[in-house]
Amino acid sequence: MRPTDRMAEQQPKSWMRVIITLFILFHVYIMATWGLPTSPFRTRLVQKIEDYVIWSGLWHSWDMFSPDPLSLNFNVQAFITYADGVTETWDFPRMDKMGLWEKFQKERYRKWRERVRQDGYNQIWDETARWVARQHYKNPNNPPTKVVLMRAWGPIPPPKPGDYQPMPKDFDLKFNYRFEFYDVKKEDLL
DSSP, X not given: OOHHHHXXXXXXXXXXXXXXHHHHHHHHHHHXXXXXXXXXXXXXXXXXXXXXXXXXXXXXXXXXXXXXOOOEEEEEEEEEEETTSOEEEEEOOOGGGSOHHHHHHHTHHHHHHHHXXXXXXXXXXXXXXXXXXXXXXXXXXXXXXXXXXXXXXXXXXXXXXXXXXXXXXXXXOOEEEEEEEEEOOGGGGO
């Protein structure tokens, strides 16, 4: 084999190696910068990659740990009314109610459930209601006609010092608010 043949054979491999290395370095950059605390510096670093990170599902946040972790428990429910007037209640997926395998499959629902209840995410309320309607459309003669989204919340009881304290069985979410009323259209169910 001539030396030029060997070089031609090795060249595509070296380009592939460069591409893979750049891909890995780019994703290491994403992990390192995305996990930084919120600041103008972090904003500058992630500004150009934000669309890609969100589109690819690589986004994450560490705000649940500090400086002020969530101090309330909440639930989100949908009330689906059908053409015949019957109403069904659907709870948004809750990790604490799932087995290990189901948690593994549906972990991304945790963030959706957490965000959809907030007023700052009202732009996704209509689409969420349409999605719920499609999930509950089982009978063409009795389609969903209305979806109402409700959030309920209550403060998490303080832990007893030096003791593991599971959530009390009688824990009740004291507050609730119906935050979205959506009239389902025929085209929503397609």
